[in-house]
Amino acid sequence: ETGVTQTPRHLVMGMTNKKSLKCEQHLGHNAMYWYKQSAKKPLELMFVYSLEERVENNSVPSRFSPECPNSSHLFLHLHTLQPEDSALYLCASSQYTSNEQFFGPGTRLTVL
Amino acid sequence: GQNIDQPTEMTATEGAIVQINCTYQTSGFNGLFWYQQHAGEAPTFLSYNVLDGLEEKGRFSSFLSRSKGYSYLLLKELQMKDSASYLCAVGSNSGYALNFGKGTSLLVTP
Numbered sequence: 001e002t003g004v005t006q007t008p009r010h011l012v013m014g015m016t017n018k019k020s021l022k023c024e025q026h027l028g029h030n031a032m033y034w035y036k037q038s039a040k041k042p043l044e045l046m047f048v049y050s051l052e053e054r055v056e057n058n059s060v061p062s063r064f065s066p067e068c069p070n071s072s073h074l075f076l077h078l079h080t081l082q083p084e085d086s087a088l089y090l091c092a093s094s095q096y097t098s099n100e101q102f103f104g105p106g107t108r109l110t111v112l
Numbered sequence: 113g114q115n116i117d118q119p120t121e122m123t124a125t126e127g128a129i130v131q132i133n134c135t136y137q138t139s140g141f142n143g144l145f146w147y148q149q150h151a152g153e154a155p156t157f158l159s160y161n162v163l164d165g166l167e168e169k170g171r172f173s174s175f176l177s178r179s180k181g182y183s184y185l186l187l188k189e190l191q192m193k194d195s196a197s198y199l200c201a202v203g204s205n206s207g208y209a210l211n212f213g214k215g216t217s218l219l220v221t222p
Contacts, residue, residue, distance in 0.1 A: 002154055042116070043155075043199065043212035056209060090154065100145070101210060103154035 003027040004104035006091050012110045013081065021076040021107045023091030031096060032074040034066060037088040037106070049074060050096075081111045116213035118200050123219045124190055132185045132198050132216045140205030146174050146185045147199040149215065155199055158185065187218075195220045 004025045013019050025032065034046040048056035049068040063085075065077040074091055088108050092101040115137045124130040136144070143162040147155040161167055161176035161183060173186040187194055197215040204211060 002156065004154070040214065042214045043201075043210075045209050045211070048209070058209075100157045100160060103147075103156070105154045 002102045002104065004091060004093055004102050006089075006104035006107050008107055009105065010108045010110075012112065013078070014112050015081060015083075017081075018077070018079045020078065021089055021091075021109075023074040023076075023104055025072055025074075025091075025093040025102070025104075027093060027095075027102060029093035029095050029102070030071050031094045032068060032071075033092040033094075033101065034074065034076050035090040035092065035103075037090055038086075043090070046076075078109075081109075083111050085109065086111045116200055116202060116211060118198075118213040118216045120214065121217045121219070123221060124187075126190055126192060126220055126222055128190050129186065129188050130190060130218065132187070132200075132218065134183045134185075134200035134213060136181045136183075136200075136202050136213075138181070138202055138204075138211075141178065142203035142205055144174075144176055144183050145201040145203065145210060146172075146183075147201060149197045149199060151196075158198075190220050192220050192222070194218065 007022045031050045033048050036044045045058050046060045047066040052068045063080050067075040088106045090106045091104040094101045118134045146158040148158050149155040159174035166175045171188045176183045197217050199215045200213040201210040
């Protein structure tokens, strides 16, 4: 238990579906992150929020839309995904943006 | 940008010592992190180096040489539960991004 929870843990969706991933941190941190982890590839940073403001967006396709309504919650809205988007999506949080990041267990996403 | 290299796989024997190397080329540097990730689980923090030298934490130690763009993670008295992927990550000057290597999959055998 790292203090970061993610739901759902597994998700299967079609290319025309809309779904959302949820992340919640119980650590009082003020920065939250979305990462994508694909087989045989490094963890890829997707988005960073600091104090609920998006501070980094690493050229992620618009079919991925993040939302950070408060410092404890982070969402990733998914729309018209492609099969190559199938991966493990990890959420992380940290106190400020340069310190140790605590990861959630991830959502295993399969796009059919 | 960042280019981070680490071996893909390593095998070691229970009770032994193993060293996992990581080299990096970076346009900015704000510390080097090591994470452990068991299959199907979240990465968990192991160590952080921002100055040159060795940081020891129980059975695990991490070393950094900024001039050489080099770090290693040393695991002593290996246990079966140490079988996992070990991720090297470099912090960027922006303070936000952690750029990860592909990870080293360590198998500990009896």
